[in-house]
Amino acid sequence: MATAAQGLEGQVAVVTGGGRGIGAAISQRLAALGATVVLCGRTPGPLEATARAIRQAGGRCDAAECDVSRLPSVEALAQHVESSFGRLDVLVNNAGVAGVRVPLHQFPPEVWDEVMSTNLRGVYYTIRSLVPLMLRSGGGHIVNISSLAGKNALPNGACYAASKWGLNGLSYSVAEELRGQNIRVSVICPGSTLSEWGHTASKDSKKMLLPDDVAHAVAMIVTQAPQSFVSEILLRPTQKP
Numbered sequence: 185m186a187t188a189a190q191g192l193e194g195q196v197a198v199v200t201g202g203g204r205g206i207g208a209a210i211s212q213r214l215a216a217l218g219a220t221v222v223l224c225g226r227t228p229g230p231l232e233a234t235a236r237a238i239r240q241a242g243g244r245c246d247a248a249e250c251d252v253s254r255l256p257s258v259e260a261l262a263q264h265v266e267s268s269f270g271r272l273d274v275l276v277n278n279a280g281v282a283g284v285r286v287p288l289h290q291f292p293p294e295v296w297d298e299v300m301s302t303n304l305r306g307v308y309y310t311i312r313s314l315v316p317l318m319l320r321s322g323g324g325h326i327v328n329i330s331s332l333a334g335k336n337a338l339p340n341g342a343c344y345a346a347s348k349w350g351l352n353g354l355s356y357s358v359a360e361e362l363r364g365q366n367i368r369v370s371v372i373c374p375g376s377t378l379s380e381w382g383h384t385a386s387k388d389s390k391k392m393l394l395p396d397d398v399a400h401a402v403a404m405i406v407t408q409a410p411q412s413f414v415s416e417i418l419l420r421p422t423q424k425p
């Protein structure tokens with residue numbers, strides 16, 4: 185594989201939504217740093233394709249089907265990670281859905297449930313299920329992929345914005361709960377990023393962030409020296425798309 189700086193040899197990372205988009209870039213970056221990466225998501229095809237690319241580049245990984253909005257599915261993932269690898273050092277909560285772009289008074293209740301169950305409840309489920317293993321491993325990093333929509337108003341995206349504002353509050357609070365136990369919790373808030381995510385025609389895709397820009401921020405966080413941690417990164421494209 186490419187001779188990227190090695191920094192995570194012997195470590196195990198879980199990346200939710202690791203099959204495509206930003207999660208695939210994060211998985212590839214962590215594997216290039218030497219971690220064994222467990223990619224998870226609901227759809228086997230993209231998970232297996234990304235896992236194949238990582239192995240072809242000389243990395244170590246495992247693809248595991250998991251729906252973060254369902255607690256039994258997340259608990260099964262935690263059992264799989266423990267029985268297969270015996271430890272967990274890095275958890276990247278990347279899985280997310282956007283819902284539909286309409287004013288909130290027209291927003292369908294079932295889509296509200298899907299967005300909140302994935303973007304917010306899903307992070308609670310992974311923390312609930314995987315932090316005990318991380319504690320038994322001696323500590324680690326949790327990196328939550330939020331959004332600039334978790335910092336700003338998002339007209340016609342109030343549910344998504346609420347899920348990400350909630351994720352930021354969850355992240356700051358859990359960081360304080362766990363820092364004394366050697367688990368460092370960070371949140372990354374990217375702006376518009378070029379992925380399979382549906383984008384409005386008003387945005388110039390050539391000016392958007394790339395998934396690898398977010399992966400770079402994750403790599404920076406998880407290779408930080410042990411005496412400090414980066415709480416939050418606001419990641420903006422240089423030119424406004």
Ligand SMILES: NC(=O)c1ccc[n+]([C@@H]2O[C@H](COP(=O)([O-])OP(=O)(O)OC[C@H]3O[C@@H](n4cnc5c(N)ncnc54)[C@H](OP(=O)(O)O)[C@@H]3O)[C@@H](O)[C@H]2O)c1
Nearest residue numbers: 201205206225226227251252279280331376377379380381
């Ligand atoms: N793209 C942007 O402009 C942008 C900007 C800021 C922040 N973000 C955030 O970045 C993260 C990744 O977004 P992306 O742009 O890479 O989107 P994407 O290409 O649509 O990828 C979303 C990923 O999440 C997974 N996922 C969705 N629901 C899931 C569930 N219930 N359980 C497990 N996995 C699930 C998907 O896999 P399956 O469908 O196979 O499950 C997929 O791998 C999201 O949290 C998003 O909010 C994106």
